[in-house]
Amino acid sequence: MESRKRKAYSIAEKLNVVDRLRSGEAQVSVSSDLNIAESTLRGWLKDEEKLRSSLAGMDCESSKRKRQRTAKDTQLEKAVIDWFNQERSEGTTLSGPIVQGQAKAFHQMIHGDGAGGFEGSNGWLRNFKSRHDIHEVRIRGEQRSADETAAAEYPPILKKIIDEGQYTPEQIYNADETGLYFKMLPDRTLAKRSDEQKTLGFKQAKNRLTILLCTNSTGTHKLPPLVIGKFAKPRCFHHLNMETLPVVYANSANAWMTSAIFEDWFHRHFVTAVRRHLRQQRLPTKALLLLDNCGAHPKTLASKDRKIVISFLPKNTTSKIQPMDMGIIANSKRMYRRHLVKSITARGDLSLPEFLKRRTIKEAIYMFASAWEEVSRQSIHGCWRRALGEAIVTSDDADDSDEEFEGFSAADVSRAFGVSDTDIEEWLNVDEDLPTTAHLTDNEIVANATSQCTEAEESADEDEDQEMEPVPALSSVVQGLELGLRWLETSSNGTAAQTCHLRNIIAMARAAARDSCKQRKLTDFFHSHSD
Incomplete structure (x- = not known):
């Protein structure tokens, strides 16, 4: 008969069980509570004093060993x-x-x-x-510099501003910038000890974008993201109709937010989009935009009719009371990286370096726009309530699920890279503190320009290496769309709405093809002076 192995308990573990017995958390008569024989438990109770003396002696020896490692001075x-x-x-x-x-x-x-x-x-x-058991750790966030008093005092102040302006929750917005390394992959992986190339990897692509996200407190109006890159017209935008992008695109030398970019976005995009949304909701076209005290945010900014205005949060409080910093931005970036992982696992025979080379700004824009679309209304409103509490109240607060920000599971990343949960979290937050703007002196500007010269040249070289995609012929476009329609109609993944939408696109492409084939007259190329 096979004998069962007994667990060897340390003195500390034995005394822990004895303490539980003394406090009544366990009973000697019911050995199944502790999975230890009753006779053994009674023996530990009987020898309690000896056990405690032995443990004290061990602690003494341990302290002696520790005292031997003292400093000379x-x-x-x-x-x-x-x-x-x-x-x-x-x-x-x-x-x-x-x-x-x-x-x-x-x-x-x-x-x-x-x-x-x-x-x-x-x-x-x-x-x-x-x-002294000191270890190097990475510092995250701005909690240290947050002004606790000002953060606690602001919600009543905002409540007064809202009441005086008679703003509804639909009319209250918040916007904030974040940096994004749109190509960066985890820098750790699981590998066998026998793998001689286990530490060899690829150069981390630190291609960055600055993204401005904006939404109202109910989560019913999420504006298209403002994406800021280094180049005014990247090669991947060649022949591209910029109006078809799901974002607003701008550029600056360091891909940072500037006061000129923000002011242009406010007047040309924010004011227009807010007015359209409020008219659809049959509300007065007035709104309040909450901003942090960033140097790129102009202090005097309002619509021409002064009905859409801005209000600044107290200094050093954004990590405590800014809704965007309560998880809205973090969740959208996690969603983006979920899409990135899925695209890597579905790359087929394409090598990883080639895949990264093809990850253009255009691909990142569409991917981030999809991620932003997936951030739910309930999540957004939950962040507003966590940030500003009593100042943000709606009639449907009782039904708000206040869902957590799960992003995506560790298994998604593990399947692609085989990294641990700790490494996944580090990768998800790799660009958390990436600067999005700065107020520089003249000397700092020159110094930064010198130090960033290599990085800018590498980005420019990479942009030049990207081949410009030719504009496809309309006949090829129609054929491809018709082929896609046949697949959609026979696939179990398609929906009626998708089929109708694709049919409309095919009709538009056919009309454009017919127009391009019309016989032109010589007079069509001349214009009268009255035109």
Whole structure:
């Protein structure tokens, strides 16, 4: 008969069980509660004092071993760790060289300028971090710099502004920028130990865009994203009718938001779209746009009739009370990366470098527009309520599901790259703190231009390498659409609405083909002076 292996319990585990028995959380008479034999439990209770004495002796030995790893200069050690703790409590970012420099300064203060023997070497830094369990971590977000008091006081102030302006939730908007590395992939993967090329990868594509997202507090009106790139007319836009893009496109030298771009977007797109939406809802054409205190947001901005105005959130509060920062932007970017992963897994025989080469700004635009469309109304309104609370109230709040932002499952990424949950989260937030605008001095502008020269040239070279797609002949277009229609009509994936929509497109293409084949008269190429 096969014998069952018994688990070996440590002294700490035994005492934990004894404590549970003493507190009444478990019963000795019911051994199934703990899956331990009753006789064993009674033996642990009987030997409780011996167990505690043994554990105390082990702790003593452990503390002796720890005390052996002490610093040679205890005064310097205490000064450095006290300074370190103080600076971190205030949120100061500390690097290894900063700690080493401060240690040298403390050494001079303690032992005098002439004292030698301490260099603050990398070995000292490594041992210092080991002694105090200090690790390097990545800083995210702006929670440290948030003004808690101003954030708490703002919702009643906004409520008063809304009441005085008689704005409905449909008429209250928020807009904010975010950066996007639209080609970047995870930089870690699972690999076998025997794989000699497991650490070899591809150069990370840090092609970036700045995207402005805007929506009202009910989530019923999401404006098309404003996408800012480096180039006014990328090669992938050749022969492209810009009006067909699902976004508004602009450009600047660093792909950053500028006051000129924002003002143009406000007057030409925001005001027009808001008026159209409010007329459809049969509401007064007035609105309030909430913005953060970014230097690229003009401080005096309003529609010509002064009915659509802006209001600024208090400084250093956007991470606390700006609706876009409560998850709307994060969820849209997660949706984008879900689409990116799906496109990678469906790339077929195309190699990954070739796939990335073909990922143009146009492809990223359509993909992000789809991601933005998938962010639900309930999610948006939930973020508004989390950010501004009592200031945002609607009649259907009771029915609001306030759904969580799940983005997509780790399995989607794991199938494509085989990365862990921690690496997935790091990849999802890789461009969280990517700057979208800056106020630079003249010297900073020159310095940045010099340091960014290589990156700009690489982007320009990549843009030049992208082949311009020729405009297809109308006859080929009609044939392709008709082939697609036959597939859609026989496929189980198609819907009646999709079939009707495709038929309308085919009819439009046929009409354009007929017009292009009409015999032209010589007089058609001349115009009278009265025209």
